[in-house]
Amino acid sequence: MHHSSTDESRVRIERDTELILGVDIGGTKVAAGLVDGQGVIREQSRTPMVSAGDPAEGLSSVSAAIDALFSHSGESPEFGAIGICAPGPLNPLTGVIINPPNLPIWQNYPLADELRKLYKVNVRIDNDANAAALAEAKWGAGRGYRNIFYATIGTGVGTGILFDGKIYHGRTGAAGEGGHIGVDIHGPICNCGKRGCIETMAAGPAIARRARQKISAFPRSLLKEMSGGDPQTVTSRRSTWGRTHDFHGTRRRAKNALCHASKEKPPNGAVAM
Numbered sequence: 001m002h003h004s005s006t007d008e009s010r011v012r013i014e015r016d017t018e019l020i021l022g023v024d025i026g027g028t029k030v031a032a033g034l035v036d037g038q039g040v041i042r043e044q045s046r047t048p049m050v051s052a053g054d055p056a057e058g059l060s061s062v063s064a065a066i067d068a069l070f071s072h073s074g075e076s077p078e079f080g081a082i083g084i085c086a087p088g089p090l091n092p093l094t095g096v097i098i099n100p101p102n103l104p105i106w107q108n109y110p111l112a113d114e115l116r117k118l119y120k121v122n123v124r125i126d127n128d129a130n131a132a133a134l135a136e137a138k139w140g141a142g143r144g145y146r147n148i149f150y151a152t153i154g155t156g157v158g159t160g161i162l163f164d165g166k167i168y169h170g171r172t173g174a175a176g177e178g179g180h181i182g183v184d185i186h187g188p189i190c191n192c193g194k195r196g197c198i199e200t201m202a203a204g205p206a207i208a209r210r211a212r213q214k215i216s217a218f219p220r221s222l223l224k225e226m227s228g229g230d231p232q233t234v235t236s237r238r239s240t241w242g243r244t245h246d247f248h249g250t251r252r253r254a255k256n257a258l259c260h261a262s263k264e265k266p267p268n269g270a271v272a273m
């Protein structure tokens with residue numbers, strides 16, 4: 001089949017300007033966005049997610065977020081496809097949500113099929129870390145690279161792997177679930193049932209929990225001082241605050257402490273840390 005160059009450029013422009021609908025489903029909220037071929041969000045919405053009850057109510061929450069994108073325009077929803085990121089475990093190959101601990105409303109729920117019936121477009125689902133890895137590859141830090149490892153640290157630890165520009169799902173669809181790699185056989189029990197997953201040691205809440213334990217073990221610490229003496233006020237956010245906003249104070253105290261330990265007068269210059 002022959003394509004003239006004019007045809008090819010016309011096809012490319014049509015594809016670039018086609019709007020895709022992206023939906024981020026969390027345990028308590030649904031965020032939806034209408035995104036163009038350059039990754040620019042044209043419209044966005046945020047609505048509550050119901051996390052328990054009839055599975056169809058979960059679907060209604062998702063369609064409410066989608067419909068909210070078009071509520072003020074008065075136009076009928078037009079987009080080429082829907083991409084969903086949802087809490088795992090899920091099967092990106094079949095579009096089925098399996099049994100997410102953070103979203104118990106859906107057990108073996110065929111979310112992609114249900115949305116396809118509603119909106120008559122192609123629907124793909126994946127977990128948030130894989131979706132974020134793909135976004136970084138297309139428009140962010142991974143731009144121009146074919147093979148990418150992506151990691152995100154928040155409430156959990158998520159990872160995604162791209163081989164040759166495509167998300168690597170593996171045989172079961174769960175490849176790249178790096179947050180559940182075991183790093184300490186004596187560590188805490190994870191949501192997934194295993195012990196000592198990296199997520200139980202290094203995710204935001206885990207960092208804060210370990211900091212609180214350290215405060216109890218080392219009562220004469222800067223962290224204890226900054227917490228006003230109450231270890232329960234230390235959260236992972238607070239720890240970050242301490243490092244960024246009181247960085248000079250931290251360095252000064254550390255310098256003094258180092259010099260005190262070596263019985264020297266503190267110099268005026270900085271100490272390499």
Ligand SMILES: [Zn+2]
Nearest residue numbers: 180190192197
């Ligand atoms: Zn785990």
